Amino acid sequence: MNTMIDVLVAIFVVIGVFFAVVSAIGIVRLKDVYSRAHASGKSATLGVIFIMLAVFIHFLSQGVMNAKILLAILFLFLTAPVASLMITRSAYRNGVKLEKNTVIDDLKEMYEIDQNQSK
Amino acid sequence: MMQKPNNMMLQTLARLIILIILSFSIYLLLAGHNSPGGGFVGGLMTASAILILYLSFDLKSIQKAIKFDYIKIIGMGLLFASLTGVVSMLFGFPFLKHFFDYFTLPILGEVELTTAMVFDLGVYFVVLASALTIILTIAEDDK
Amino acid sequence: MNNIVILPIIIPFIIGAILIILYKRHAVQRVISGITMLILLAFSVFLAIYVYQHGTVVLEVGGWKAPFGIVIVADMLSTLMLLLSTLVGAACMFFAFQTIALDREKQFFYPLFLFLMVGVNGSFLTGDLFNLFVFFEVMLISSYGLIVHGGTGYQLRESFKYVIINVFASALFVVAIAWIYSIVGTMNMAHIAQRVAELDQAGALNIIAIMLFIVFASKGALFPLHFWLPKSYYGPPAAIAALFGGLLTKVGIYAIIRTFTLIFNHNLEFTHKGLLITIAGVTMFIGALGAISQFDFKRLLSYLIISQVSYMVMGLGIFTPLAVAGAIYYIAHHMIVEPALFLFAGVTQKITGTTDLKKMGGLIGTHPWLTWMFFIAAISMAGIPPLSGFFSKFPIILGGFEAQHYVISGVALLVGLLTLITMMKIFSQVFWGKQKHTEEQGKIPVGKLLLPILPLIALTIILGFAAEPMFTYSMGVAEEIMNPTNYIESVLKE
Amino acid sequence: MELLMSIVIGIIFSVTIYLFMSKNLLRVVAATLLLSHGVHLLLITMSGLQRGAAPILSFDADAYTDPLPQALVLTAIVISFGVTAILLVMSYRTYKVHKTDDLEELRGSADE
Amino acid sequence: MTLLHWAVLLPFIAAILIPFLYKYLKRIHTGWFVLVLPLVLFVYFLSFIPKTSSGEVILNNLNWVPSLGINFNVYLDGLSLLFALLITGIGSLVVLYSIYYLSKHKEKLNNFYVYLLMFMGAMLGVVLSDNLIVIYVFWELTSIASSLLISYWYTREKSVYGALKSMYITVFGGLSMLGGFSLLYVIAGTFSIRELIANADLVMASSLFIPAMILVLLGAFTKSAQFPFHIWLPDAMEAPTPVSAYLHSATMVKAGIYLVARLTGVFGGSPEWFWIITIAGLVTLTWGSISAVRQKDLKGILAYSTVSQLGLIMSLLGAGSAAFYFQDGDNALYMTAILAAVFHLINHATFKGSLFMAAGIIDHETGTRDIRKLGGLMTVLPVTATISLIGLASMAGLPPFNGFLSKELFFTGMLNVTEYGIFNLETFGFIIPVIAWIASVFTFLYCILMFSKTFMGKFDISKLKVKHVHEAPVGMLISPVILAALVILFGLFPNLLAYSLIEPAMAAIAPGILSPGEFFDVHISHWHGFSPELWMTFGVVILGILLFMTFKKWENTAFYRGEQDLFNYAYDYGFDGFIKGSQWLTRIQMTGRLRDYFIYMNTFIILIMAYTMYRYSLPAIQSLDLSPIPVYFWLVILVFVCSIVIIPFINNRVALIITTGVSGFIVALLFVLFRAPDLALTQLLIESVSVILFMLVFYHLPKLKKVKTPPKMKAVKLIISVGFGLMITLGSLSVFSMGQEVNFDSISEYYVENSKEEAGGYNIVNVILVDFRGLDTMLEILVVSMAVLTVVSLIRLRFKGSEDI
Amino acid sequence: MPFQILINVLLAILWMFLQNEYTVVNFISGYVIGILILFIIRRFLKFDFYLKRVWAIIKLIYLFIVELIKANIDVVKVVLKPKQDHQPGIVAVRTQLESNFEISILAALITLTPGTISMDFSNDSKTIYVHSIDVPDKEAMIKDIQGSFEKAIMEVTK
Amino acid sequence: MFDTVLIVALSALSIALLLLFIRVIIGPSTQDRILALDAIGVLLVGFIGILMILQDTSVYSDIVLVLTILGFVGTLTLSKFLERGVVIEHDD
């Protein structure tokens, strides 16, 4: 039983770490801040959620339901989108350039309208 | 000048988030004697929650809503902490001697009550109010 | 009954907290703080007498026995320091009532003042090294608040440097604490002393001694760790400058005396006879030269502090009962006279509107009381007999000659002359010479301002003429601290 | 590990001192942050690292890590924080009043 | 407290009363009240003459600071009495004179008389104390009183200058003297002069003998204006003339003479004492007399003449000290010098006092003291002229005035020196009388010059500021007339004083020379036959007159035209240079640069730490039981170190904070790894709040600029910072290794054991914080609160200038 | 008022979670603390939703955990692809959702699912600007979002 | 074996940490740095989680929660500052 749990935990950990590492690679490799936000906002979060599940399972197997871990997962869910939004929005508003390959930019219009209005 | 951003999503989610953080902070305060936490950590955590409010909304509307004078709370916190020490003195014990006991109460069962908790509560108030005062005073200073 | 020794710490603490709550009502604050300072003063007199009669009083805070809990220890040295600090505090407080601008009063002036007293009194009373650090910080942070209080350009500029250097020194304090704990595994000073003695202050303990010395020397503004002091003390109003001039450096010196009598007293050749004396000699010289170089009342006094504190270090370095008694006497003398001088700078500023010596003159003609009170303080500072300055300096120098420290004793004598030069520089520039203030300024009454200074001047005279009881007391203190067994036993109760 | 940490702490102190000697107010303030890190780590390191479980008795263990340095560091952290707050506000007020954040320009005149 | 104690303290008590008398009895000149005191004391001291002349001494003990060996023991013997009489006697005359000299309408008499009484008391204290420290106490008080009197007209720049100069020089001497006294205490264990004299052998044998002697002499020489410390005395002439007459010729400047005389019993008999004092005296004598010739100010001449005369007395005391070398032989050979010294001391007081008062009258009546403006006053001020003539003749050494007699004795004393047969005097001794003679020539010269320039020639009112010149009021003339009368009286009947004052004083100077009941032979005669002394006097007169006759020839030489003393330049430039030097030294330290401060401080710290480690051969790592390091820890540390080392290179403020934030987060992680959950929690929270604060503050702060540091400065910074880090690392290793070696039980074990049972908590760290060390936490929140108060006041309180004090 | 009680009950449960002890004591103390918290921040609780909606949210969260995993595999592919030749873009997505809460949820879900991030809102909050890591076809993407997430939310909230 | 997996996982996370740190340093935009910092915070949560399994203790669960909260607060503050220069706005 214990080894079963351990294996499960190990698998969760490995998956989690994999996603986390990928996200780190993504953050280094991807070409603009907006693309990197994908890596950060999703892979890292998911990776950590997996790890936290592993932790949760590990302690659950010892008869302890560690709700704080669940809360942390919930919290990550709730905050990751807001964080991504805040970062990318501030980047855009500060004129951080989109990468060359970018095919479409609808947001540009909105700010152009804004600026015309304010004039 | 760019117009102000639309913080709708942030404000919507912040309402939810701070509920969790506030409960968690009080937990940290109360559980500190037996697990990680305590007045200091609890106070800062509560301050973080309130800070999220300030970050998501704006100074004026929060000030309208929360009408505490944080500076006075600091003074109260200090009094709280120090008076627990003085009280033990009044009973002829050394300054800051704490007492604790386990009581069996109806419904609640066995609980531990300790004067150290009162002391920690003082810490909590001081830290909470201090963090907020510092942050808000700086934020208010736009001259 | 042992709880009485916590009162000098807890009274200003609680009153300060109450004043924070009452922060919008400055008139009430003023009354409460004035009364508090008087109570504190009365109480420290009582405590000094009590300890003198009953011996060392030890309070185990929280009822945890030493060395596990924090102890508050009132021995003769602590109570003397306490008495002096509250005296200076009260004088400065009553001076502040009349001189501090209303705007300043409204912005937590009194709470910060009282908390400074918490820090200072606590530093004198604590028997725990880490607790000493904490009390130091209490003192320092209130000093940050007070030194920059008002936020003028000058204050901001110099306070920044003041804070940074103090932060650095505080960090080194923690380093020393970490090191001490690593070796002796305790924070109680008596316990540390016991264990250091057991190891005969061998090897690495000496670098700890040096580190602690560096820390305390920088609080005490000894060369070359004095850079924070001279310029920053110019910024705040006279009452605060006086308070700082009287208290802050002395806390550093007290700490040096405490640690280098109680704990690190095994390698005298290196620490006391070598380091302390050398530093004291250079410092007193550099400080005096600094004072001579200045043409501003407050700045000059600031440099003077540096020069004067080193006499105390010198007394400790010589480490004979006579010299140490002299050092103790000197602390008393200095803590009385230095604040008085700063307050005089405030009074003359009130009259002339400046602290620039070159812009003043002829005050003797319009303000004779001020003149002569200042003159007494000045010559007392210069060590002219028969005032306290002489009777405190003389045992140190005599002790120096007795212990064959001829060079430092000679330097000390010479610096006495330099001090006189600085004092007469002020006197001749401010009180002699052509009157430079207007007739209206000449009519500004200063009687009330002189009132808080009067006790200090009276004391420097009394401690001079009645030198015998004070010297006997200092000798008692010296013998007590040079024989730390008493301290250790009263704390650890073995 | 203590050896490694000693070296790391030495590095922290070096960088701190280096920053203390820089001209910019902000760098100096940042240095105080680093300084407190160094000091706190030192306090923990000097009592021996990883020699037992976390000092919470409900998680029964044979040995506990020395709790005292932890308590001391906690106090020290809080104090450092207070100082940082003061320094930050002080530095921006200084900038506002003097219109410069260059310590070289904040020397004051020679006769002071 | 005996009557003698009260005699010393009475002037001080009177001084306290003066301001009240001045304030409430404005109509009467305050001087009249003051006058009573010295008169009464003079009479009181006269009553001791019978006792002292019979060789009795009076000693009354009064403990002051017994634990330091400081006791106010009054001691009265012939020497003390002589001085006490001078102080009170001349004092009475000066006070009387001052009543007419200082107008009660124009002057702040209260100040004047307070200073004067303070001085009188101090001076009595000096001469009546047995305890060296008490002497020192009063000694310094005379310096203070003197300075206050010199600066009596405090608005005058020169007065202030003179006051400060005299104070600095005499206090310098005083402090040296204190050093000397301390050394004497170290040698003999007492401050009592009597006991020191009793233990003179012990003192003489000590290796500290010479330093002690030199230090004490520095005190005496500065006070008595001996070369080259004499420069303060001419500038002291800015004091009102009564003061000059009293302090700066008759009494205070003789305190040094008194001290040398008093301590002859301790130091006398050593060749060093003999040589130093004799030579110093002779050089002073010569230098003073030559300088006096150059002066154009009446008081200037008198000042340098005083310097010169003090040198004369000093040299006599030096010569006389040889008596101790030959305690068994015929003492007359040596004692002549001491006799001459004592006698001249008295004579000088009389003639110089009268001369000063005369000069004061001239100043008072004509408004000037410049001899180039004066002339022909003989007819206008006949009484003053007569007084001056008597005084100057006496000073020049002409019969039948008292000065002649002491001058003759002086020559005898100096001639005797060549016959001592000790200290190699056979060879070089002849120089001494030669110098003495040359000095006397100049003395004669300036006396003639002074008289002729002032009283002879043509009276020209146009050179003066006043319209009319009258003889002084009678009251003002009383004192100088009395003194002039004494000049004649002592000149005609020298032995009037012989056994009442002079012999007891000699006996006191040379204790132990006489066996009990014996007396020195004091017979001063006018005629010795055609002795060498007489020929010397003839020579002086002839050469002096010759020089005076040729005055026109050397009037325009640089020698005469410049009147500044060489050593004045030395003092002025020296003092100025000293101030400038101190300013330079202060400027290079207090640069206002935080960077420099850190360089200085850390250089010191590094050096002292390095030295300590070297001294105790550290780091001495015996055995290090180190915790193992897992792989991931290395990686974490790598990131950590990177995040720290990179910080100095960051030029973007947000990046800077983010990077510090990263290092803060890693510190929290390290705390987790080190099993400190509470710490990690707190660290995280604090770090976040700090980052927030930084961001808030950035709104107000400018962007970071890229800084260019000169490579040299960069290197210095690098060395300092790396050196400091190294010291911390090495120190930590030494400490850690020692800690493991000694292996003390930590007090923490108590916390682990008792946290649950005694304090009811499982989280030991929290229990320590709120209970075991609750005081720390209570103060820690105080610190936070104060930080808040400071921040709030910093933001809300903005003084522009200084609105308060 | 019923909503407040609900929140309060939830807080009490949360409290038990935190305590790791599921007892009456903890529930009651949690409830008391909940009252305190709600009292302090009562002015911010302007939610107008019902129990049903809470359930819907929980359901949604579940739904999107699955989506999330799928999404991440896409991101992994992009990240690890040797050649970075994807074509990102910002697309304005108009939504028909009414309340702020719904729109927020939608934006959050967009962020949490593959290759898209909500970047900004229009002033009326009705348009979400979405950054996509790879936009071969803009219209398809808008439709995809409107078709799946928006609809799903509408379903649970109606 | 189980522990080895965990230690390898920790090492991998450390390497990820290093990568993220590189992004913090090179930027180029500040938002990039914030992004990386945010990710570091999240990664540390994972790191501590694995440590909890490794040390078999749940003492650190509070830290995990705190870290997630603070990561959010930090990101919020930083990006708000960058967006408009102010962190807390005075009024809407």
Ligand code: NA
């Ligand atoms: Na002046």
Ligand code: NA
């Ligand atoms: Na704490």
